Amino acid sequence: MASARLSVGIALTTDPDQSKDELGRFCGALGDALGLEVQARGVWHYHHLLEALSDGEVDLVWLPPVLALRATADRHSVPIALPVRHGVSTYSAALFTRADGGVRGLDDLRKGVTAAWVDRQSAAGYLIIRALLRSKGLDLGATFTHEKFLGTHDAVADAVFETEVDVGATFVYLDPDASTGAPKKAGWGERAAHVICFAGPIPSDVLAVRRKLAPDVQHRIQQALVGHDAPDVVASARRLLSADGFVAPDQEHLERLTEILHNLEAPRSMAHAIRSDVRS
Numbered sequence: 001m002a003s004a005r006l007s008v009g010i011a012l013t014t015d016p017d018q019s020k021d022e023l024g025r026f027c028g029a030l031g032d033a034l035g036l037e038v039q040a041r042g043v044w045h046y047h048h049l050l051e052a053l054s055d056g057e058v059d060l061v062w063l064p065p066v067l068a069l070r071a072t073a074d075r076h077s078v079p080i081a082l083p084v085r086h087g088v089s090t091y092s093a094a095l096f097t098r099a100d101g102g103v104r105g106l107d108d109l110r111k112g113v114t115a116a117w118v119d120r121q122s123a124a125g126y127l128i129i130r131a132l133l134r135s136k137g138l139d140l141g142a143t144f145t146h147e148k149f150l151g152t153h154d155a156v157a158d159a160v161f162e163t164e165v166d167v168g169a170t171f172v173y174l175d176p177d178a179s180t181g182a183p184k185k186a187g188w189g190e191r192a193a194h195v196i197c198f199a200g201p202i203p204s205d206v207l208a209v210r211r212k213l214a215p216d217v218q219h220r221i222q223q224a225l226v227g228h229d230a231p232d233v234v235a236s237a238r239r240l241l242s243a244d245g246f247v248a249p250d251q252e253h254l255e256r257l258t259e260i261l262h263n264l265e266a267p268r269s270m271a272h273a274i275r276s277d278v279r280s
Contacts, residue, residue, distance in 0.1 A: 006060065007039045007057065008026065008041065009060070011043055011045060026237055029230070029233045030230075033220075034217070049061055059209060061208055065206060066127060069254065078211050080208060080221060083245075088173055089247050092174055093172070093200055094171070094195050095196045096168060096188060102166070109138060110142075114148075115146075116147075116149075116165045116168040117147060117156065124171035127264060128264075129169040146165075156168040157187055157189065161188070170187025172187070201250075207246070234246065
């Protein structure tokens with residue numbers, strides 16, 4: 001690929017026509033800011049985007065967290081910006097029970113418990129917590145004696161609090177200003193819960209560049225998104241990704257989560273379906 005040309009790729013998962021229009025506007029603004037020709041590439045499935053990234057056919061991509069971190073671990077991409085929505089750019093996954101539940105820590109899990117999950121493609125509601133537990137040496141087949149897949153975070157919380165299961169997995173937004181890291185919002189709402197373990201922080205989604213892209217171009221793209229000198233780029237990216245703004249990723253957090261991902265399960269059609277399911 002010529003150095004004077006860039007390609008930006010996204011998966012057209014919602015409202016494809018509008019997404020294509022917004023992607024075109026973003027590419028125009030980014031091209032003006034960088035002084036380069038920037039081409040738009042919209043695809044229908046994430047696995048096409050990952051293939052294009054691996055083959056060097058796209059330079060900047062928008063990915064859900066698990067796929068972005070897998071691509072980073074495989075040395076195909078470098079995360080450069082995280083969208084901010086409602087004041088936050090990351091969340092955590094939590095394995096939780098009722099405040100008076102009998103499961104208090106990881107040792108209690110080893111005795112065998114029943115669990116509720118969102119679905120097999122949910123980052124916060126299934127994949128990340130299970131990867132964390134596997135990294136701690138738990139045999140998940142023995143740990144979870146019965147499992148339910150309920151489709152939503154609300155349904156998981158209801159199953160836990162109505163004593164249908166012992167534990168459940170959901171999302172948590174931790175209060176960065178609290179010394180205890182207390183949840184300020186969680187999938188169980190206002191009910192009193194006991195958190196057995198947290199995993200994260202997890203980026204809600206990720207803007208990443210091709211690893212072999214020239215370092216100075218990587219830096220210029222990042223600065224256009226997180227800096228203050230390219231307002232048209234930021235405005236068009238906000239519209240494209242329904243974001244309030246963008247921040248640079250914390251590399252220490254990404255590395256910590258990448259370590260967890262070595263223990264991640266790989267369900268069929270992962271590249272089609274793994275998602276961050278807490279954007280709204």
